[in-house]
Amino acid sequence: MMAMKPHRKKRLLAIVFGVLAVGAVVGLVLYASSQKMNLFVTPTEVQAGAAPTDRIIRIGGLVKEGSVVRSETSLRTDFIVTDRVAEISVTYDKIMPDLFREGQGVVAMGQLNEQGIFVANNILAKHDEEYKAPEVLDALERAGHPVDRSDKKAEGK
Amino acid sequence: MHAEFGNYLLVLAFIVSVSLSILPMYGSFTGNQFLTRTAKPLTVIFFVALLASFICLVYAFYIDDFTIRYVAQHSNSLLPNRYKFSAVWGAHEGSFLLWVLIMSGWMIAVALVGKNLPALSYSRILSVLGMIACGFISFLLFTSNPFERTLPFFPIDGSDLNPLLQDFGLIIHPPLLYMGYVGFAVSFAFAVTGLIEGEWTSTWARWTRPWTIAAWSCLTLGIMLGSWWAYYELGWGGWWFWDPSENASFLPWLSGTALMHSLAVTDKRNSFKGWTLALSLSTFSLSLLGTFLIRSGVLTSVHSFTNDPERGRFILMFLAIVVGSALLLFLTRSGRVKTKVDFNILSKDMFLLLNNVLFVSATFIVLFGTLYPLIAEVFGKKMSVGAPYFNAIFPIPMVILFALLGVGPLLNWKKHNLSKLKKPLLSIAVIAVALSLLSTWLMGDFYLWVLVGLSLSLWVAISSFYHLNLMTRYKKTLAGKLKSLTLTNIGMTSAHIGVVITLAGIVLTSFYSIEKDLRMAVGESKELAGYTFNMAEVKDLRKENYQATQVTFEVFQNGEKLFELKPEKRFYLAGRQIMTEADIDAGFTRDLYVALGESLDSTGKVWSVRIYVKSFMRWVWLGALFMGFGGFIAMFDKRYRKLRSKNASKIVAEA
Numbered sequence: 110m111m112a113m114k115p116h117r118k119k120r121l122l123a124i125v126f127g128v129l130a131v132g133a134v135v136g137l138v139l140y141a142s143s144q145k146m147n148l149f150v151t152p153t154e155v156q157a158g159a160a161p162t163d164r165i166i167r168i169g170g171l172v173k174e175g176s177v178v179r180s181e182t183s184l185r186t187d188f189i190v191t192d193r194v195a196e197i198s199v200t201y202d203k204i205m206p207d208l209f210r211e212g213q214g215v216v217a218m219g220q221l222n223e224q225g226i227f228v229a230n231n232i233l234a235k236h237d238e239e240y241k242a243p244e245v246l247d248a249l250e251r252a253g254h255p256v257d258r259s260d261k262k263a264e265g266k
Numbered sequence: 267m268h269a270e271f272g273n274y275l276l277v278l279a280f281i282v283s284v285s286l287s288i289l290p291m292y293g294s295f296t297g298n299q300f301l302t303r304t305a306k307p308l309t310v311i312f313f314v315a316l317l318a319s320f321i322c323l324v325y326a327f328y329i330d331d332f333t334i335r336y337v338a339q340h341s342n343s344l345l346p347n348r349y350k351f352s353a354v355w356g357a358h359e360g361s362f363l364l365w366v367l368i369m370s371g372w373m374i375a376v377a378l379v380g381k382n383l384p385a386l387s388y389s390r391i392l393s394v395l396g397m398i399a400c401g402f403i404s405f406l407l408f409t410s411n412p413f414e415r416t417l418p419f420f421p422i423d424g425s426d427l428n429p430l431l432q433d434f435g436l437i438i439h440p441p442l443l444y445m446g447y448v449g450f451a452v453s454f455a456f457a458v459t460g461l462i463e464g465e466w467t468s469t470w471a472r473w474t475r476p477w478t479i480a481a482w483s484c485l486t487l488g489i490m491l492g493s494w495w496a497y498y499e500l501g502w503g504g505w506w507f508w509d510p511s512e513n514a515s516f517l518p519w520l521s522g523t524a525l526m527h528s529l530a531v532t533d534k535r536n537s538f539k540g541w542t543l544a545l546s547l548s549t550f551s552l553s554l555l556g557t558f559l560i561r562s563g564v565l566t567s568v569h570s571f572t573n574d575p576e577r578g579r580f581i582l583m584f585l586a587i588v589v590g591s592a593l594l595l596f597l598t599r600s601g602r603v604k605t606k607v608d609f610n611i612l613s614k615d616m617f618l619l620l621n622n623v624l625f626v627s628a629t630f631i632v633l634f635g636t637l638y639p640l641i642a643e644v645f646g647k648k649m650s651v652g653a654p655y656f657n658a659i660f661p662i663p664m665v666i667l668f669a670l671l672g673v674g675p676l677l678n679w680k681k682h683n684l685s686k687l688k689k690p691l692l693s694i695a696v697i698a699v700a701l702s703l704l705s706t707w708l709m710g711d712f713y714l715w716v717l718v719g720l721s722l723s724l725w726v727a728i729s730s731f732y733h734l735n736l737m738t739r740y741k742k743t744l745a746g747k748l749k750s751l752t753l754t755n756i757g758m759t760s761a762h763i764g765v766v767i768t769l770a771g772i773v774l775t776s777f778y779s780i781e782k783d784l785r786m787a788v789g790e791s792k793e794l795a796g797y798t799f800n801m802a803e804v805k806d807l808r809k810e811n812y813q814a815t816q817v818t819f820e821v822f823q824n825g826e827k828l829f830e831l832k833p834e835k836r837f838y839l840a841g842r843q844i845m846t847e848a849d850i851d852a853g854f855t856r857d858l859y860v861a862l863g864e865s866l867d868s869t870g871k872v873w874s875v876r877i878y879v880k881s882f883m884r885w886v887w888l889g890a891l892f893m894g895f896g897g898f899i900a901m902f903d904k905r906y907r908k909l910r911s912k913n914a915s916k917i918v919a920e921a
Contacts, residue, residue: 130627134663138659141658142655149648
């Protein structure tokens with residue numbers, strides 16, 4: 110090291126610094142991605158107990174016909190999401206997106222509580238009634254319902 | 267007629283772009299002067315053809331020509347004229363025509379302004395731009411032709427423009443955004459040409475700089491408008507969602523910011539050449555990646571344009587070709603543009619290097635978060651990445667960046683003796699922290715992030731003014747001081763102050779905003795942050811192309827009536843779509859935001875209501891204005907003009 114020329118030393122420093130920087134960024138990203146990502150699960154998987162209860166997840170499916178119950182005094186809405194095989198109760202106490210309808214697709218973010226009820230903190234709004242989120246189609250498909258994905262009306266919205 | 271004419275013009279533009287990609291490039295290598303010189307006329311024809319084609323589409327919208335599929339799907343005879351105009355780029359096909367038109371606009375700008383580049387490089391740059399344009403226009407012609415007919419069974423009326431897009435913000439947001447995205451094609455073309463010629467000197471950087479700054483400024487303003495639009499139009503009161511489509515524009519912005527700073531070093535010090543080249547190539551590649559993400563529909567997003575896998579495949583292929591050949595070129599040729607690294611740890615060079623490292627890290631963080639769902643899907647898992655991921659780690663490189671930004675501009679190139687700077691820097695830091703403590707105390711609740719954010723904002727802002735003062739210390743009068751500043755200095759200071767105004771806005775609005783979803787009936791009052799909102803009246807409205815329910819809220823403060831807010835729930839007749847129209851009272855220190863949810867009972871007098879008091883919301887966008895206009899100022903610096911005239915005289919002398 111004694112004999113190292115100044116510019117060599119600088120280069121070495123630069124390399125060490127670069128490696129450290131890359132390591133720090135990769136480490137941060139991996140840490141955050143292990144903690145902060147939201148797994149998508151279907152009602153069938155929830156029923157099978159495959160869904161984590163200690164973190165925020167996303168569920169998707171159809172809002173079951175006749176299942177929507179609105180509170181008389183608050184904004185609370187209870188409804189059932191189904192993939193036509195399994196069902197899961199969802200509760201939500203904020204403003205529903207405009208396109209929330211019985212029989213329509215829905216994606217909810219939130220957490221499962223001890224009673225197995227899904228407490229949503231966000232219901233995803235879709236801007237187009239014709240448009241079904243890929244997640245919803247996927248949930249239906251995984252539950253064994255073939256879905257026609259060639260819905261061209263979804264174009265351009 | 268106009269549809270066929272528009273279509274022919276697109277075909278013509280396609281042929282011209284193919285010629286432009288081949289002829290001048292071939293000519294420049296074989297010494298065929300005639301072919302080399304075709305670059306400019308071809309560019310002009312390309313631009314004119316696209317402009318005329320675009321006008322054809324505008325005309326089709328204007329006269330409600332529903333025999334054209336695109337018009338029939340995205341317009342309606344009831345649509346007000348100004349929205350018929352913006353409906354032209356309201357959906358995929360038309361917006362891509364606008365995209366290509368803007369591309370040709372940049373090309374003709376290069377052709378006209380860059381006349382004084384060395385003749386061979388000039389032709390090659392236009393030729394490289396022609397290749398990119400060729401890719402875009404074949405995409406338009408083969409997968410997304412806006413002039414396709416619905417004949418013989420055309421609809422009597424159109425199915426209407428998505429009501430979300432019937433809005434002023436959407437008239438200007440896409441054009442500006444596209445100018446930013448596509449504008450980076452220019453620095454890309456400069457870099458590719460530099461690599462082809464095996465030369466990348468400070469002169470090249472100086473040629474590239476104003477173009478990069480111009481594209482960056484447009485992108486900045488485009489993103490800002492998008493955020494503002496989302497805030498008032500989506501009815502959720504959010505201004506940034508880390509949505510894939512937002513990230514798609516944010517990625518080239520981050521990378522482009524790094525590029526601007528790296529170009530400054532290459533220009534002034536003739537170093538960082540590899541960095542600059544790599545950033546030029548990657549910034550435009552990220553633009554293309556963003557295009558792919560948005561237009562292929564692979565990611566669920568608030569405005570996925572389309573779910574057509576064919577389009578996705580096409581862009582992906584184009585992306586692969588562009589990135590692949592750029593990378594290949596870089597790997598094989600960049601060895602020729604050696605840089606001698608020669609600077610101390612304490613120097614402007616070093617701080618700009620750190621700026622680059624941090625911006626690249628930030629780009630990577632956002633890129634990873636955006637692409638992760640796609641990667642996970644390959645492994646059979648459905649994951650989504652939302653705000654928690656980005657909010658957890660994106661601030662880290664930003665905090666370091668802002669801390670360095672208070673020092674970097676004050677340093678000399680190559681090396682700096684800190685002894686003279688120590689004292690002023692220390693006082694600036696003390697003042698910044700003290701003022702931030704005072705402000706958080708005035709705001710009431712204490713949050714560490716607010717203290718950090720405000721301290722960094724003030725640190726950079728004060729240091730920027732100190733820097734201005736330092737640069738003009740030999741001038742006595744204010745007028746003299748102002749005159750002695752270059753446009754680069756003014757633009758840079760404006761952008762730096764802008765970014766910390768945005769930073770301050772972000773921390774303040776994130777921590778001090780109060781947001782409530784409420785159930786309210788007519789006659790009921792609710793208090794929020796010292797304001798009383800009284801739900802006074804429910805009214806039905808009938809407008810040109812929609813019906814609406816309008817609820818009037820009276821807003822009181824200290825018992826005094828300030829004004830009324832009238833949010834609406836609209837029902838658009840043609841498309842049978844429901845829309846939430848928030849009403850906002852914008853202010854310098856706070857926005858009052860009221861939006862309607864839905865009617866909760868049969869009488870129509872009880873509604874779910876969203877009432878927000880958003881602190882310092884405007885600052886987020888105000889800062890972006892400073893950044894964007896700072897860029898527009900800096901790009902007109904004499905420095906770039908001087909080069910041109912000097913170069914021109916050199917060419918004249920050579921001839």
